[in-house]
Amino acid sequence: MAEAGPHRTGVVAILGPPNAGKSTLLNRLLGEKLAIVTAKPQTTRSDILGILTLEGAQILFHDTPGRHAASRSINRALNELVEEAAADCDLGLVLVDLARGWQAEHSELCAALGERDASFLLVGTKLDLPGAAPAPWPPDEATGAAATLRVSAATGEGTAELLEAVVRRLPEGPALYPADAITDRSLRFLSAELVREAAFEELAQELPYALAVEVVEFDESRPDLVRIRADLLVERRSQKQIVIGAGGAVIKRIGMRARRQIERLVASQVHLALWVKLEPRWSRRAKRLKTLGYS
Numbered sequence: 001m002a003e004a005g006p007h008r009t010g011v012v013a014i015l016g017p018p019n020a021g022k023s024t025l026l027n028r029l030l031g032e033k034l035a036i037v038t039a040k041p042q043t044t045r046s047d048i049l050g051i052l053t054l055e056g057a058q059i060l061f062h063d064t065p066g067r068h069a070a071s072r073s074i075n076r077a078l079n080e081l082v083e084e085a086a087a088d089c090d091l092g093l094v095l096v097d098l099a100r101g102w103q104a105e106h107s108e109l110c111a112a113l114g115e116r117d118a119s120f121l122l123v124g125t126k127l128d129l130p131g132a133a134p135a136p137w138p139p140d141e142a143t144g145a146a147a148t149l150r151v152s153a154a155t156g157e158g159t160a161e162l163l164e165a166v167v168r169r170l171p172e173g174p175a176l177y178p179a180d181a182i183t184d185r186s187l188r189f190l191s192a193e194l195v196r197e198a199a200f201e202e203l204a205q206e207l208p209y210a211l212a213v214e215v216v217e218f219d220e221s222r223p224d225l226v227r228i229r230a231d232l233l234v235e236r237r238s239q240k241q242i243v244i245g246a247g248g249a250v251i252k253r254i255g256m257r258a259r260r261q262i263e264r265l266v267a268s269q270v271h272l273a274l275w276v277k278l279e280p281r282w283s284r285r286a287k288r289l290k291t292l293g294y295s
Contacts, residue, residue, distance in 0.1 A: 018066030
């Protein structure tokens, strides 16, 4: 019988511009919905750890916000999360939307990884979409990647090959988390993210970007019911009226959509109470961003 190889464990940063498919890929690789996903760009606001334990390896995936031009405090904080993840990883996955092709953010990410001699894979995403097939691969601008692959997180095509390429490049080391762990984030945090996802889906235009969610009560004292109270923070009074909607219709739809997702997460019935709270300049205050988990 052949001898088993060394156990490998390492940190893998999933990097790319907004809407490159980072969160969708993380969820596919884990086989669980951990990161929220919407069609709107810049949905991810935090560095979420996804833990995948395989035979002989444990991969610590970091799903990061999209790298983008920044001016507001919250945008700068998100870019700092990306930079920290790129600086601390054992391996980077730089994601390129095959329909959109190479962007300036890709050059910045590859340069940052190259400066610290970090190995990275160039991963073309959304292979299943019609616009991806004729896209040139790898891009002419891409240099320094240890390997180039193409995947579809929607269908799973190419993801097995991606995992094999990742594991081969991880350093030797013991597992750092129990085999059944999928994240180090609390149910309270993940519930807040699911409420925010529901708000993104129900609200139009730019309003979702002016909104944050804070869970102020998370009661698991009953074995058959989880009680959650969350505040939806907005910065202007006009935004508060939009989120509530006529006769409370919009906030009701957000609550119904979020509750279904949270019940899957906690495997229990959920009583979810949502309140819209006016908090001017929440997105411009560094300390507030930290308490919300965005820095």
